[in-house]
Amino acid sequence: MSDSFRAILASDVEGKAVAQMTDMSVADLPTEGVLIDVAFSALNYKDGLALNGNLGKVMRSLPMIPGIDLSGTVLESPDSRFRPGDEVLVTGWGLSETEWGGFGQRARVKADFLTKIPGGLDLKRAMAIGTAGFTAMLSVMALDDHQVTKDQSPVLVTGAAGGVGSVAVAVLVANGYRVAASTGRAETHDYLKSLGAEEIIERAELAQAGRPLDKERWAGVVDTVGSQTLATALAQVVRHGSVAACGLAGGSDLPTTVLPFILRGVNLLGIDSVYCPAERRERAWQRLAAELPREKLDAMTEVIPFDALIERSKLILKGQVRGRTVVDLRA
Ligand SMILES: NC(=O)c1ccc[n+]([C@@H]2O[C@H](COP(=O)([O-])OP(=O)(O)OC[C@H]3O[C@@H](n4cnc5c(N)ncnc54)[C@H](OP(=O)(O)O)[C@@H]3O)[C@@H](O)[C@H]2O)c1
Numbered sequence: 471m472s473d474s475f476r477a478i479l480a481s482d483v484e485g486k487a488v489a490q491m492t493d494m495s496v497a498d499l500p501t502e503g504v505l506i507d508v509a510f511s512a513l514n515y516k517d518g519l520a521l522n523g524n525l526g527k528v529m530r531s532l533p534m535i536p537g538i539d540l541s542g543t544v545l546e547s548p549d550s551r552f553r554p555g556d557e558v559l560v561t562g563w564g565l566s567e568t569e570w571g572g573f574g575q576r577a578r579v580k581a582d583f584l585t586k587i588p589g590g591l592d593l594k595r596a597m598a599i600g601t602a603g604f605t606a607m608l609s610v611m612a613l614d615d616h617q618v619t620k621d622q623s624p625v626l627v628t629g630a631a632g633g634v635g636s637v638a639v640a641v642l643v644a645n646g647y648r649v650a651a652s653t654g655r656a657e658t659h660d661y662l663k664s665l666g667a668e669e670i671i672e673r674a675e676l677a678q679a680g681r682p683l684d685k686e687r688w689a690g691v692v693d694t695v696g697s698q699t700l701a702t703a704l705a706q707v708v709r710h711g712s713v714a715a716c717g718l719a720g721g722s723d724l725p726t727t728v729l730p731f732i733l734r735g736v737n738l739l740g741i742d743s744v745y746c747p748a749e750r751r752e753r754a755w756q757r758l759a760a761e762l763p764r765e766k767l768d769a770m771t772e773v774i775p776f777d778a779l780i781e782r783s784k785l786i787l788k789g790q791v792r793g794r795t796v797v798d799l800r801a
Contacts, residue, residue: 477574481533508542511572512600513795518786540572549581562744588759602633609714616712618690624648629694631658697721716741775801
């Protein structure tokens with residue numbers, strides 16, 4: 471197999487961080503870890519930041535191959551847990567921050583970061599899920615752990631037509647939760663209903679400040695938006711309900727009061743997909759393989775060729791990407 475491959479390399483060009491497609495050699499990769507023939511990666515919000523001038527905020531050193539997700543086949547492994555031919559995936563673990571990532575046809579990654587592709591998934595569907603879908607499942611697991619009820623009020627998903635939101639809707643519905651999907655895009659209403667949402671909430675309704683304690687509406691919340699949307703949602707959660715906070719698409723601030731917590735016992739649960747411990751990670755992937763309906767996953771996924779990635783990444787920062795975008799590094 472040839473030593474040369476194509477990759478997007480982010481480097482410091484005269485004081486400016488620039489990401490561009492280039493030809494590289496396996497000798498250019500970090501020297502330690504498992505060598506992988508990368509088949510697919512994915513486009514996540516954080517990848518949009520890395521590819522569009524916010525390199526410094528995501529990547530801690532340059533040059534670096536960005537990309538927080540990858541799936542592929544092991545070519546060489548110094549670690550006895552993996553052998554050539556094994557199909558593996560990586561999400562998070564500092565890829566595109568402190569570790570080289572998945573936007574190259576070859577990657578060398580620490581063995582501890584690798585997850586074997588769970589039975590029932592393949593390399594492409596693993597990336598259709600990717601960090602976004604994995605985060606959605608961690609959010610659902612957090613709600614499950616806190617006994618969010620299924621038979622009364624719905625669970626609210628914000629930023630529902632995005633990657634995390636779409637998978638969260640489908641997994642919640644598959645687990646018997648009733649789902650209210652909040653979106654700012656009217657053209658996604660039919661899509662969200664096809665994923666199983668029973669109610670659509672306008673984004674603008676949650677984006678405005680309300681009372682510190684409002685009418686109880688949501689048994690639980692998966693929030694990808696943050697800021698006023700999260701504050702409004704917290705004020706509308708039922709007594710002893712729970713909120714999984716996983717995103718900041720609308721801002722990183724949180725203009726709330728302590729009232730939902732001390733008067734209604736609402737739980738605010740933080741979700742970190744990047745350094746999620748291996749055992750919980752394994753459980754989340756097993757659940758994704760078992761519970762996420764394939765036809766819904768396929769319906770929310772678009773596959774693009776590697777060459778189209780940089781251009782497409784501009785759209786995710788504008789909130790214009792629907793569902794999940796898989797990058798085919800072999801196309
Ligand atoms: N905690 C973690 O480990 C973790 C992991 C993955 C992602 N995240 C975070 O989760 C968020 C979603 O990631 P993603 O990959 O799903 O991104 P995405 O596909 O772009 O989805 C984000 C969605 O948020 C909504 N949105 C965008 N801009 C908004 C605004 N200004 N105000 C309100 N809503 C807005 C849009 O949904 P509608 O069009 O439906 O309104 C958009 O589709 C990001 O903030 C990302 O950084 C966190």
